[in-house]
Amino acid sequence: MGKTIGIVTSGGDAPGMNAAIRAVTRIGHAKGYQVLGFMRGWDGLLTNTYKRLTPRSVGGIIQQGGTILHTLRCPSFEQEGGTEKGAETLSINDIDGLVVIGGDGSFRGALALSQQTDASIIGVPATIDNDVYGTDETVGFDTAVNTAVGAIDKIRDTAISHERIFIVEVMGRKRGFLALEVGLCTGAEVILIPENICTLHDVARIMDENSKKGKRAGIIVAAEGIGSTSQLAADIQSQTESEVRLSILGYAQRGGSPTARSRLLASLFAEKAVDLICQGMSNKAVGLQNGTIAEVDLEMAAKNKKPIDLRLLKTAEMLST
Numbered sequence: 001m002g003k004t005i006g007i008v009t010s011g012g013d014a015p016g017m018n019a020a021i022r023a024v025t026r027i028g029h030a031k032g033y034q035v036l037g038f039m040r041g042w043d044g045l046l047t048n049t050y051k052r053l054t055p056r057s058v059g060g061i062i063q064q065g066g067t068i069l070h071t072l073r074c075p076s077f078e079q080e081g082g083t084e085k086g087a088e089t090l091s092i093n094d095i096d097g098l099v100v101i102g103g104d105g106s107f108r109g110a111l112a113l114s115q116q117t118d119a120s121i122i123g124v125p126a127t128i129d130n131d132v133y134g135t136d137e138t139v140g141f142d143t144a145v146n147t148a149v150g151a152i153d154k155i156r157d158t159a160i161s162h163e164r165i166f167i168v169e170v171m172g173r174k175r176g177f178l179a180l181e182v183g184l185c186t187g188a189e190v191i192l193i194p195e196n197i198c199t200l201h202d203v204a205r206i207m208d209e210n211s212k213k214g215k216r217a218g219i220i221v222a223a224e225g226i227g228s229t230s231q232l233a234a235d236i237q238s239q240t241e242s243e244v245r246l247s248i249l250g251y252a253q254r255g256g257s258p259t260a261r262s263r264l265l266a267s268l269f270a271e272k273a274v275d276l277i278c279q280g281m282s283n284k285a286v287g288l289q290n291g292t293i294a295e296v297d298l299e300m301a302a303k304n305k306k307p308i309d310l311r312l313l314k315t316a317e318m319l320s321t
């Protein structure tokens with residue numbers, strides 16, 4: 001067998017994963033590798049289930065959301081002999097390098113696997129949450145931001161017509177990167193994220209002040225990780241004179257055709273990942289740093305918490321007066 005690259009997509013899907021699969025496959029082939037796509041996240045490594053990817057078989061997928069390899073959340077991979085089994089699968093298939101496309105949980109799995117194998121394990125950050133340390137942006141984030149912005153622009157129309165307050169819940173169980181950027185781009189009157197606890201009293205005060213200024217409609221963008229948004233809607237309604245409605249955007253944010261930016265990032269990250277495998281580098285991730293595609297230490301990326309710029313909350317507040 002010749003030189004071989006494996007690909008796995010793991011954790012929550014993100015628009016642009018297919019663009020990354022396509023680019024790893026085509027660039028890998030151009031550099032003399034055959035490429036195997038492991039199916040259903042880490043499960044594909046546990047069960048040695050893969051499909052052979054060729055430049056032709058990845059045709060027509062750059063514009064598709066989701067992942068043709070399917071994905072799973074598989075926390076057990078790091079326990080009960082999972083990574084040992086994964087390493088065995090890499091060895092059986094003579095894998096020189098494995099490209100792991102996913103978020104922080106997938107990177108932790110990749111790091112654990114890298115400790116059991118000599119194959120190059122390279123992380124490509126892809127999650128709508130944009131919460132992977134070492135990269136300014138993850139594949140899929142831009143698409144999710146645009147999806148949420150498009151939905152909120154529509155919600156704003158009805159909010160203004162009815163002079164209502166809308167709480168719009170966006171994804172982000174642990175982090176508020178998506179909510180922050182979406183809030184800024186939609187002129188949200190309030191942005192609620194897990195990293196910055198805001199009291200009900202503060203939210204009600206801002207809404208009341210706006211109402212006194214003649215701004216009776218409002219958008220509150222809340223990350224899913226702040227707690228119960230339905231309770232929040234009820235509480236705000238009882239503390240203000242406004243009608244409050246809740247709209248949960250949910251999984252629509254995870255799907256859809258990737259934006260040009262998500263496709264570009266996926267393609268450039270993939271190129272760098274294959275490059276690192278060609279150089280025999282291991283335990284690396286790729287990332288965007290100040291506009292440049294960079295190599296990142298996988299352990300750093302997997303173990304550190306990405307900082308969020310809370311000053312942007314102040315910016316958003318000034319912009320929404």
Ligand code: F6P
Binds near residue numbers: 073103171174
């Ligand atoms: O990791 C991306 C994400 O969409 C989070 O924002 C969200 O909390 C979570 O996945 C939902 O996970 P699941 O797909 O397991 O329901």
